[in-house]
Amino acid sequence: MRVKRYVVNALPEALPMIRSELGKDAVILNTKEVRIGGFMGMFRKKKMEVIAAIESGAPAPAAASQPRQAAADVQRVVHAIQESKRQAATATAVLEPPVVQTPTPSIPTAPVSQPLNRINDDLLEEIRHIKLSLKQLSMHRPEVDKPLAIQALYSRLVQQEVEAELIDRLIDAVNEKLAGNPELLNPQDIWSIARGLLNEWLAPQANHTINHSARIVHFVGPTGVGKTTTIAKLAAGQSIKFGRQIGLITSDTYRIAAVDQLRTYANILNVPMEVVFSPMDLPKAYKQLEDRELIYMDTAGRNFRNELHVSEVNSLLQSNEQSETVLVLSLTGKTKDMMAVADNFVKYGVSKVLFTKLDETSVYGAIFNLALLYELKPVFIASGQTVPDDISPFDAERYIDALLGAPADE
Ligand SMILES: Nc1nc2c(ncn2[C@@H]2O[C@H](COP(=O)(O)OP(=O)(O)O)[C@@H](O)[C@H]2O)c(=O)[nH]1
Ligand SMILES: [Mg+2]
Structure with missing residues (x-):
């Protein structure tokens, strides 16, 4: 098993590093808050230490990631979570009985220094963390493949605390209008399409x-x-x-x-x-x-x-x-x-x-x-x-x- 330690500002920062260095099957074993630097014990920065591991023999990390791969990242981490969840359930044999007896290559064997239950607790806690981070990540970067103006519109509406379902509805409607006019991709046009739609939707209550x-x-x-x-x-x-x-x-x-x-x-x-x-x-x-x-x-x-x-x-x-x-x-x-x-x-x-x-x-x-x-x-x-x-x-x-x-x- 290869174990690596990362010190980052927040967990989401570590995910791409782990993925690129240890591969998509890596799992996070532990996270904790650490303080580094400073002067005579003052001004120390709060950081997060993340311990990740991959079983030796697991597939090597994919070639250097593309810059705009947030969606793929999300997919991979979701996969890792699912694997970890399955492992946690199988290991404790409480949540559901193991169906497949053959070990999957993505799951690390328990380090001898930690009791199995503790690792499972840590894993579950970690999964909760990752789920939350993913949710935040997807809140802020939902339209990675979409033109910048659509992303900007999305961000504006999130910042204005428009409910997620209404934002999705609006982005879909804007995209629908754009399908026939792909040349209208500048912010002015997108804003004016959005303005038209919002006015139309609000009209019955106005x-x-x-x-x-x-x-x-x-x-x-x-x-x-x-x-x-x-x-x-x-x-x-x-x-x-x-x-x-x-x-x-x-x-x-x-x-x-x-x-x-x-x-x-x-x-x-x-x-x-x-x-x-x-x-x-x-x-x-x-x-x-x-x-x-x-x-x-x-x-x-x-x-x-x-x-x-x-x-x-x-x-x-x-x-x-x-x-x-x-x-x-x-x-x-x-x-x-x-x-x-x-x-x-x-x-x-x-x-x-x-x-x-x-x-x-x-x-x-x-x-x-x-x-x-x-x-x-x-x-x-x-x-x-x-x-x-x-x-x-x-x-x-x-x-x-x-x-x-x-x-x-x-
Ligand atoms: N900034 C701001 N303050 C307001 C506004 N409307 C009311 N307030 C203030 O909000 C506070 C509570 O107002 P009040 O009428 O007593 O609220 P009530 O408890 O709902 O009756 C008071 O200090 C008001 O001056 C407003 O539109 N803008
Ligand atoms: Mg009153």
């Missing part, structure tokens, strides 16, 4: 606003996303610009400050405000505000990834009149969390979403993800703390431009 016929509009969403501030912005806009008779209700009685916050805006705007502590208080509040044309209702932010909280807030949203519920989400939130919250509210028939804090991020994928995957219609985008100015209706074309950014340099 150009919507809060229902004009809704007299009561509820705002729901996680804590701190900007519900109260948004209500103040919209109420100010409606009453100052359009002279509409607005009324406010808050059910956010978890925090005294939350009631005071909305009351401050109500006082500034000179509009009446009612506080409700439970669904039973609602009829009285509506009665008090019966002369109002439009009522905005603020609610308490909760952990709405928990469906129980969603059903709880939903019980507050009942009314006999035309009403609508707007889910408020902050663009600074994590896409996965937003999707979990959206999923819960969509079940209760919510179809409008309002995004806040555009000014605090340069990652916009969440809007597209929620529109395409949950059919949520973005109605407004808030982009700052100033009441009433920092809010505007959602503009799909501007949004897609921001999402795609400028075409990559050629």
Whole structure:
């Protein structure tokens, strides 16, 4: 058996070295973090030590690898993983009984210094590591055989946190369009094809606003996303610009400050405000505000990834009149969390979403993800703390431009 030690910054770096020096059947026996260099024990660099081995007599490594062989690399490592997995299973005889008794040349015999179980544990741990690295590798280099402009588009969308399935769908659609026009391979053309497709896909969810016929509009969403501030912005806009008779209700009685916050805006705007502590208080509040044309209702932010909280807030949203519920989400939130919250509210028939804090991020994928995957219609985008100015209706074309950014340099 040939054993070699590699010291690298991260495991994926070692894979091509191992492959080219020990061949495709090499296996990783161990990895550990080491610190090297430095001065008097300071400034030492964190590195990873990788021990790889190949059984003597295994096929020699292939000739020097081509520069653009990431896909082939991936294939080989997957093969190595499968072999290692099979070995681990066969050696422990726990996962499945050995079927083939003849030893495969790719699998190293256990070094005498380590007990077999420990090696198997290490191997399994390693496999987990490699799988993760491969996933990351394939996330970032998925289109190795594709033109650079397509790769750049892919990277842009990954960086914008567009969901993987939507990226794949878009890249396929762009490629389909290109099949008839292979000369359109420069970034400008690719970007404009992508822009066209994204606009087309977003169109059913674009150009919507809060229902004009809704007299009561509820705002729901996680804590701190900007519900109260948004209500103040919209109420100010409606009453100052359009002279509409607005009324406010808050059910956010978890925090005294939350009631005071909305009351401050109500006082500034000179509009009446009612506080409700439970669904039973609602009829009285509506009665008090019966002369109002439009009522905005603020609610308490909760952990709405928990469906129980969603059903709880939903019980507050009942009314006999035309009403609508707007889910408020902050663009600074994590896409996965937003999707979990959206999923819960969509079940209760919510179809409008309002995004806040555009000014605090340069990652916009969440809007597209929620529109395409949950059919949520973005109605407004808030982009700052100033009441009433920092809010505007959602503009799909501007949004897609921001999402795609400028075409990559050629
Ligand atoms: N940067 C930025 N901050 C915002 C925006 N909307 C609200 N905020 C701020 O976010 C914080 C929480 O807002 P608030 O309305 O109390 O959130 P709520 O808990 O959902 O009612 C406050 O400091 C707001 O000023 C926005 O669009 N951009
Ligand atoms: Mg609030």
